[in-house]
Amino acid sequence: MNQTSLTLLQGVVVEEEIHLTLVELCQACSAEEEHVTAWVFEGVLEPVGESPQDWRFGGESLRRARLALRLSRDLEINPPGVALALDLLDEIAALRAQLQRAGVR
Amino acid sequence: MKFKDYYEILGVPRSATQDDVKHAYRKLARKYHPDVSKDPDAELRFKELGEAYAVLKDPEKRAAYDQMGSQWKTGQDFQPPPGWDAGFEFSGGDFGAGPGGDHSDFFEALFGRHVGGGQRAHQHAQGRDHHAKVLIDLADAYHGARRGISLRMPMLDAQGRVAMQERTLEVSIPKGVHGGQHLRLAGQGAPGLGGGPAGDLYLEIAFKPDPQFRADGRDVYVDLPLAPWEAALGASVAAPTPEGPVQLTIPSGSVAGRQLRLKGRGIPGTPPGDLYVMLSIALPPADSEAAREAYQAMAKAFDFDARAQGKG
Secondary structure, eight states: OOOOOOOEEEOEEHHHHOEEOHHHHHHHHTOOHHHHHHHHHTTSSOOBSSSTTTOBEETHHHHHHHHHHHHHHHSOOOHHHHHHHHHHHHHHHHHHHHHHHTTOO | OBOOOHHHHHTOOTTOOHHHHHHHHHHHHHHHOTTTOOOTTHHHHHHHHHHHHHHHTSHHHHHHHHTTOSOOOTTOBOOOOTTTTTTOOOOSSOOTTSSSOOOOHHHHHHHOOOOOOSSOOOSSBOOOOEEEEEEEOHHHHHHOEEEEEEEEEEEEOTTSOEEEEEEEEEEEEOTTOOTTOEEEETTOSSOOBTTOOOOOEEEEEEEOOOSSEEEETTEEEEEEEEOHHHHHHOEEEEEOOTTOOEEEEEOTTOOTTOEEEETTOSSOSSSOOOEEEEEEEOOOOOOSHHHHHHHHHHHHHOOOOTTHHHHO
């Protein structure tokens, strides 16, 4: 096993400091433009801008796009199914957060 | 090497049709998908399912696997018989089509190693972006921190074999970062091809479980138990915060479940999060004569029906 040396790296917080174009988002999550476009159409991702060339995705889109990619690839879910699954997962996450705030573990 | 019974993993008999195999896989994949399941073994189970399905869905691979006979049981020590796959011609080189593409020794001994995959070799292309998760302490989000992070990455060596390469990165965790956010480290992903730029590395931030504090976005929650008289009469008590204890005024007539908000005492930022102190009431035990008398005195002093509300 090889070791490489240390340098101090500064990162940027994606959710707050970054907007991604369609090409950048596809590169960041190894998805195809065709899939991302279909998810936008189904409301999984909500970029600002009119046409695909002008789309700008907020940093939160990165998490959603990767989740959408895994679900569609692993479970062979089509875009409307991915949209439904993500809505339900969001709802479950919100309910879990409520439980956690109330101290139920 | 241990034998893996792919039929047992998918829960189908050896006589199952291709449709049965697909049906069983789909059902179990939905159940154990790591993004959906809360089962602690979900990731492992899901990988195993993917591997079993990669073999049984493919008539060629399934026939080769079946040829080894049905006397094998999961977990038995196993070596493939010499020339076991003679006479089989597998079409297409890519065995890693299943989820993850990262298979057991058993699978690799039978069907070979899946190397690389994904991006086609362009003459000149940006390297792939990589993703990893890091666990940080809540205190790191309050103050910022430097953290050493070890990452393991499969790399092709000079002979074209896959070797695990470990690298350690020293990363600056910015103050104010919170769970679920990503840090982008430019140029720390896979090297580019043909002189193209390297990809980026994305680190997903999660908090280590804390016995005292719970974070939700920038807001932080903490429990504060009170004695019944502190809640009823009001009091000034020491309350824990991630930045050290503060003296907190409890208003008289406080009830369990009430939240006191300490504005701006959550995770820093613009705007900063809030700290919510969740009040609960701890009853002292009636374990001495004096304590029992005190409870009896309370019973006499109050005309109190604890269940009055339920009666409407």
